[in-house]
Amino acid sequence: xxxxxxxxxxxxxxxxxxxxxxxxxxxxxxxxxxxxxxxxxxxxxxxxxxxxxxxxxxxxxxxxxxxxxxxxxxxxxxxxxxxxxxxxxxxxxxxxxxxxxxxxxxxxxxxxxxxxxxxxxxxxxxxxxxxxxxxxxxxxxxxxxxxxxxxxxxxxxxxxxxxxxxxxxxxxxxxxxxxxxxxxxxxxxxxxxxxxxxxxxxxxxxxxxxxxxxxxxxxxxxxxxxxxxxxxxxxxxxxxxxxxxxxxxxxxxx
Amino acid sequence: xxxxxxxxxxxxxxxxxxxxxxxxxxxxxxxxxxxxxxxxxxxxxxxxxxxxxxxxxxxxxxxxxxxxxxxxxxxxxxxxxxxxxxxxxxxxxxxxxxxxxxxxxxxxxxxxxxxxxxxxxxxxxxxxxxxxxxxxxxxxxxxxxxxxxxxxxxxxxxxxxxxxxxxxxxxxxxxxxxxxxxxxxxxxxxxxxxxxxxxxxxxxxxxxxxxxxxxxxxxxxxxxxxxxxxxxxxxxxxxxxxxxxxxxxxxxxxxxxxxxxxxxxxxxxxxxxxxxxxxxxxxxxxxxxxxxxxxxxxxxxxxxxxxxxxxxxxxxxxxxxxxxxxxxxxxxxxxxxxxxxxxxxxxxxxxxxxxxxxxxxxxxxxxxxxxxxxxxxxxxxxxxxxxxxxxxxxxxxxxxxxxxxxxxxxxxxxxxxxxxxxxxxxxxxxxxxxxxxxxxxxxxxxxxxxxxx
Numbered sequence: 001x002x003x004x005x006x007x008x009x010x011x012x013x014x015x016x017x018x019x020x021x022x023x024x025x026x027x028x029x030x031x032x033x034x035x036x037x038x039x040x041x042x043x044x045x046x047x048x049x050x051x052x053x054x055x056x057x058x059x060x061x062x063x064x065x066x067x068x069x070x071x072x073x074x075x076x077x078x079x080x081x082x083x084x085x086x087x088x089x090x091x092x093x094x095x096x097x098x099x100x101x102x103x104x105x106x107x108x109x110x111x112x113x114x115x116x117x118x119x120x121x122x123x124x125x126x127x128x129x130x131x132x133x134x135x136x137x138x139x140x141x142x143x144x145x146x147x148x149x150x151x152x153x154x155x156x157x158x159x160x161x162x163x164x165x166x167x168x169x170x171x172x173x174x175x176x177x178x179x180x181x182x183x184x185x186x187x188x189x190x191x192x193x194x195x196x197x198x199x200x201x202x203x204x205x206x207x208x209x210x211x212x213x214x215x216x217x218x219x220x221x222x223x224x225x226x227x228x229x230x231x232x233x234x235x236x237x238x239x240x241x242x243x244x245x246x247x248x249x250x251x252x253x254x
Numbered sequence: 255x256x257x258x259x260x261x262x263x264x265x266x267x268x269x270x271x272x273x274x275x276x277x278x279x280x281x282x283x284x285x286x287x288x289x290x291x292x293x294x295x296x297x298x299x300x301x302x303x304x305x306x307x308x309x310x311x312x313x314x315x316x317x318x319x320x321x322x323x324x325x326x327x328x329x330x331x332x333x334x335x336x337x338x339x340x341x342x343x344x345x346x347x348x349x350x351x352x353x354x355x356x357x358x359x360x361x362x363x364x365x366x367x368x369x370x371x372x373x374x375x376x377x378x379x380x381x382x383x384x385x386x387x388x389x390x391x392x393x394x395x396x397x398x399x400x401x402x403x404x405x406x407x408x409x410x411x412x413x414x415x416x417x418x419x420x421x422x423x424x425x426x427x428x429x430x431x432x433x434x435x436x437x438x439x440x441x442x443x444x445x446x447x448x449x450x451x452x453x454x455x456x457x458x459x460x461x462x463x464x465x466x467x468x469x470x471x472x473x474x475x476x477x478x479x480x481x482x483x484x485x486x487x488x489x490x491x492x493x494x495x496x497x498x499x500x501x502x503x504x505x506x507x508x509x510x511x512x513x514x515x516x517x518x519x520x521x522x523x524x525x526x527x528x529x530x531x532x533x534x535x536x537x538x539x540x541x542x543x544x545x546x547x548x549x550x551x552x553x554x555x556x557x558x559x560x561x562x563x564x565x566x567x568x569x570x571x572x573x574x575x576x577x578x579x580x581x582x583x584x585x586x587x588x589x590x591x592x593x594x595x596x597x598x599x600x601x602x603x604x605x606x607x608x609x610x611x612x613x614x615x616x617x618x619x620x621x622x623x624x625x626x627x628x629x630x631x632x633x634x635x636x637x638x639x640x641x642x643x644x645x646x647x648x649x650x651x652x653x654x655x656x657x658x659x660x661x662x663x664x665x666x667x668x669x670x671x672x673x674x675x676x677x678x679x680x681x682x683x684x685x686x687x688x689x690x691x692x693x694x695x696x697x698x699x700x701x702x703x704x705x706x707x
Binding site for chain 2: 003004005031032137179
């Protein structure tokens, strides 16, 4: 159960391999989180993460096979997790593929697969999780969105549009959960230096997975509806959102 | 009887969760309220004055007892009353004070129910003389999942009775109780007041003099540091006798008025109670007290329940809410207490009201909070500082190291790992619970958070 100061005791991570998710869970376990369920496409790859969390003090750590693209499996796979763990304080929806825009343009079916994971998979699993949290009467669904969804860029608009859809979905889901005891925390990180972005040049306000994790943990504590990371991106995007298209193209493609 | 899903919190207004709330107003309603229970079980709720989450049950059912109010039997000569569990201490005082009887124990508010008083085994300023609430309960009627409705007494059913005392409602639903009352000649209290310069002076006065008084409590200024650390106002006294009253009070010596001056506004500016305003309040409060005063007459409300004058005062902490931290450490652990007060004062962790009290003997309840020692209680805004969680965790560790414990009725954030060290007879309590509720039907957010059951 979440405590009076926003400390949490259990977390389910969808996309347990995500660097931001791993950094976040590490911080939660360093506080008082003792139950961690890591769900991901390649469970074997999550075992070392699980071992590390056990060493850090987590008493119940499980690894579960979960494929975001396989939406028909979500109700069963996630239902099982909730049946085994009747109280999950936080569900961190962290899966997602960045992909390569040129490759997407060359192979539209690859683009569709990425959108299927980032958006369709999130809609399906998000709805399953929301229903279970609603029945539980408490809990937070933390959704890893991105500033890429705030305004589409020529360089990554397949990814950006999938995050735009996810962000809109999460906003509506949050409203639908009002009064249920369940809340949604939407996280909008800027450019994060991770394996996913290796080799790319830093965008302005580039940050690290660890810094984003700090912001997420603080957002979980305050039960913030939206977390920008770094926080100043909120104001940056107030401006960027309203730039005329020709200027935006220049700014975004710099 | 109509059930509806509702978001509930404790008095601190933190950690809301949603449950199906079922009001009951008659004994027959209880059976119906237990019908068709889902997997997340049920817990009873009174007036919701516990600070944290013991009267919440996320996703399950919460039985609202505040409609189950009334006296079954009253023996005015012997001072014995049998009341329904939803009856508040305020009700009892309004009915009984004019007859010359007072509740055996009162906490800092009258807005608690008899059922809640049993579930938390509440204590008051007279603990060093009279012990806690359940020591004055002669019998109670309880509905347990396994045994159904039964009447139990401390002599015939000691295990279940004492597991229920401070058992946070997890051993059964208490529906009524027979309570021994305290005889009073007047409704006024004769109070002695001492203002001390530091914590050592406060503790020395309490050590030496508490036994001469029925009621004793010290208000500590936790904003004072250095040589004044722990400076306090010590108020002690007892109910006045008729001949202590002035002519005006003597005309109606048992007068009792239960009123609120005003309700706190629904919307308050964020961070109204902040470090600066709390510091100013503490300074003024300390300075307004006389160095030494003897035999001042005070009303029941003025002495016991000053905060009841402001309805819904918990709103003053704003939307982030607040929490209370209350520990007890054994009598010989003064050094630990001094360290904790020092750490709290130095941290700038401001508290609107911090209270120190010297407890008397413990009772047989395995989860009953009081033990012979020093109990320190403070209110803390929940949003003031990022290092508050770690500070309180450190203090919890010091409490455990000193052989003390945290009061479950106040807790809203401690780590479950510490529970066994704080309550060494926890397994004894769990065995009783397993007998009366083998399926774990009785469930609360506090129970889940601490892994109690």
